[in-house]
Structure formats: C-alpha cells, structure tokens
Amino acid sequence: xxxxxxxxxxxxxxxxxxxxxxxxxxxxxxxxxxxxxxxxxxxxxxxxxxxxxxxxxxxxxxxxxxxxxxxxxxxxxxxxxxx
Numbered sequence: 001x002x003x004x005x006x007x008x009x010x011x012x013x014x015x016x017x018x019x020x021x022x023x024x025x026x027x028x029x030x031x032x033x034x035x036x037x038x039x040x041x042x043x044x045x046x047x048x049x050x051x052x053x054x055x056x057x058x059x060x061x062x063x064x065x066x067x068x069x070x071x072x073x074x075x076x077x078x079x080x081x082x083x
Contacts, residue, residue, distance in 0.1 A: 026053050035063045036063070040053065
C-alpha cells in the first residue's frame with residue numbers, strides 16, 4: 001500500500017512490502033492525519049497477524065469516519081499510480 005508522506009498535499013509513497021504490519025501502517029496514517037488514535041498489534045498479550053490491527057472501539061467511533069475517508073483517498077492514489 002501507499003503511505004502518506006504529506007497527506008494534506010496528497011503526497012504518497014510505497015510502503016515496504018517486506019515486514020509489512022497493518023498496525024504500523026495505520027499508526028503512520030492516523031499520525032499524518034493528526035488523529036489521536038492508538039493502533040495496536042496485540043490483543044490480550046497475543047500478537048495479531050500482520051494484516052490485522054486493533055483500536056479502541058469508543059475512540060474508533062469518534063475518528064473512524066476520518067480514517068476511512070483517508071483510506072478511500074489512498075485507494076484512489078494507489079489506482080492512479082498503478083494504471
């Protein structure tokens with residue numbers, strides 16, 4: 001996937017494929033948005049698989065729309081880059 005370099009200016013770059021973890025990617029994304037959200041790669045001490053991430057349900061309820069909009073924009077940038 002693409003990760004934001006400067007979300008406000010629409011600048012994205014390819015993220016590493018080797019060792020990719022969704023939790024790390026999502027944390028970079030929400031940090032670039034200025035969203036206060038902790039993204040975890042464990043639940044109850046158990047490490048999640050690389051394509052899973054966990055967030056607080058109450059917090060997601062308040063910021064989830066903004067994060068999902070960022071994913072929508074990222075998908076469009078990815079399609080444009082790989083046409």
